[in-house]
Amino acid sequence: MTGLCDGRVVIVTGAGRGLGRAHALAFAAEGAKVVVNDLGVDPDGTGGGAGPAQRVVDEIAAAGGEAVAHGGDIATADGAASLVATALEAFGRLDTLVNNAGFLRDRMLVNLEEDEWDAVMRVHLKGHFLPLKYAAAHWRAEAKAGRTPEARVVNTSSGAGLLGSVGQGNYAAAKAGIIGLTLVAAAETGRYGVQVNAIAPAARTRMTERTFAETMAAPEGDAFDAMAPENVSPLVVWLGSAASAGVTGRVFEAEAGRITVMEGWRPGPTADKGARWTPAEAGDTALKLLAESEPPQPVYGAR
Incomplete structure (x- = not known):
């Protein structure tokens, strides 16, 4: 490894398994000291325990790195505050925050219960906001205080947040909200030496293994495992390092060996009457503009 993150202190939420674990190990391999946050819950959000986070800490220590576990609920003010305090108490500083924690409550909209909506918003969106x-x-x-940091935040969105995903209205809305939060945070905190970016990863994790059981299966032998979560971590480590200076307010897709800069909403065809439209005029104009515009990408799962 290159020591890209030597001397940096990094928090990774939801780091007991899957993408978060891969990120934590990758940061440690590049010299970072890592705070491994995880509640240790089951995929449906039930249960809990310190085991998953501590196992990752033990892996990092066995490889010669430094890490501490944090088992607080980062979707609460106390849990998020204690997360930052843990980094400062254990290592004396904080350089990078990777917001990764999440879980699913997938249902079609007409079957989606209010508590299932609220739970996903809480874990994903509030769980990004508070840390x-x-x-x-x-x-x-x-x-x-005159100690302007080279601070980095990497948020975790999803293709569902960019394009939508059938059966995941709550998850797609939360992940789209994370992109909006990323853009605002980048604009507001840049003056303090903070860069904020987001990734939309595709990988085999506990959250995706049932949905994509066939397409995300690990290959046999020495074949490249395109859906391994470790494929996403190199970009996250670079975004979380000082080497990414000048990159902020951007969204990247990361999957297998592919990295894509997502360009998001920007003005397309437009028309200006200079006065108020009638409904019929507005409709005719909208149809003409749509005919001149690029068609949208399909929603995941749409037929």
Whole structure:
């Protein structure tokens, strides 16, 4: 390894398994000290325990790195505040926050219960907002004290948040919200030395293994495992390092050996009457503009 993150302290949420574990190990391999956050819950959000986070800490220590476990609920103010405090108490600083924690409550909209909507919003969207809030407050204080950091935040969205996904209205809405949060945070915290970006990864994890059991199966032998979560981590490590200076407010897709910069919403065909339209005029104009525009990408799972 190159020591890309030597001296940096990195928090990774949801790091007991899957993508988060891969990120934590990859940061440690590049010299970072890592705070491994995980509640240790089952895929449906039930249960819990310190085992998964501690096992990752033990893996990092066995490889010669430094890490501590954090088992707090980062979708609560106390849990998010203690997460940042753990990094500062254990290692004396904080350089990078990787928001990764999440889970699923998949249903078609007409069957989606209010508590299933709320649970996914809480874990994904609130679970991004609160750690970001407390980390940003620390970095703002550092900047005001004359110690402007080279701070980095990597948020985790999804293709569902970019394009939508049938049967995942709650998840798609939360992941789209994370992109909006990323853009605002990048604009607001840049003055404090903070860069904020997002990834939309595709990988085999507990969240995806049932949905994509066939297409995401691990290959046999020495064939390239395109859906291994470890394929996503190199980009995350680079975004979380000082080497990514100048990159902020961007969204990247990462899958297998492919990295794509997502370009998002931007103005397309437009018309300006200079006065108020009638409904019929507005409709005729909208149809003409749509005929000149690029067709949208299909929603995942749409037929």
